[in-house]
Amino acid sequence: MQTIGIVGAGAIGAAFAKAIGNKGIEAIISNSRGPESLKELVRELGPTIKAGTRQEAASQEIVLVAVNWSKLPEALAGLPDFDGRIVIDANNPIEAPLFRPAELHGRLSTEVFRDLVPGARVVKAFNHLQPQMLLKDPASDGGKRVLFYSGDDDQAKAGVNGLISQLGFFGIDLGSISIGGKLTQFPGGPLPALDLVKLG
């Protein structure tokens, strides 16, 4: 398994990192303030998770981005072309403290996000549950906790589903961004915050 890059080390970035660290998967996690500021966090995330720069994280084969909506342009500026690499959009177009939905001019948030990561194969995932649900044991009530994913590239989606399965969750492919992105968009879609378990 390749090293995962994580841009954003807040509630979602750190919860995702903890989940993959628990499975012994290697990752580089980054924030806006640089690796020094992440020393304490990575100690809690396990030996396979290292702190790095935004550029180092964004250079990995699979990159998860979990940054406040308004800060995404800055967080993704000046990075090398993604050149077909997989980028997971875990973001939602709303943020503290006002929780006012962002103006998307009729587009889906992942369509807006996609413009910020040229050359990437974007898969929307890890955005529909609160961070504490990513930290809970995905084996739940005799089944597996569900994570949704969607995207326009089947191979990229298979890669993300592989990661979801490795973490012990049950991945459900919701189809293209135009369909799945809409269903899991928060606010607006019907699926965010639904904690579902696949039995059997």
Ligand SMILES: NC(=O)c1ccc[n+]([C@@H]2O[C@H](COP(=O)([O-])OP(=O)(O)OC[C@H]3O[C@@H](n4cnc5c(N)ncnc54)[C@H](OP(=O)(O)O)[C@@H]3O)[C@@H](O)[C@H]2O)c1
């Ligand atoms: N919290 C939830 O319940 C939840 C659930 C699903 C999805 N989401 C989505 O996930 C995303 C992150 O949410 P969160 O709750 O994790 O936010 P958060 O706790 O505020 O963390 C945001 C992270 O983004 C980093 N960041 C900001 N500007 C950056 C830049 N220029 N370069 C690199 N990193 C930068 C911050 O780093 P610094 O601290 O160094 O600035 C911080 O680590 C949002 O889009 C949110 O909508 C959140």
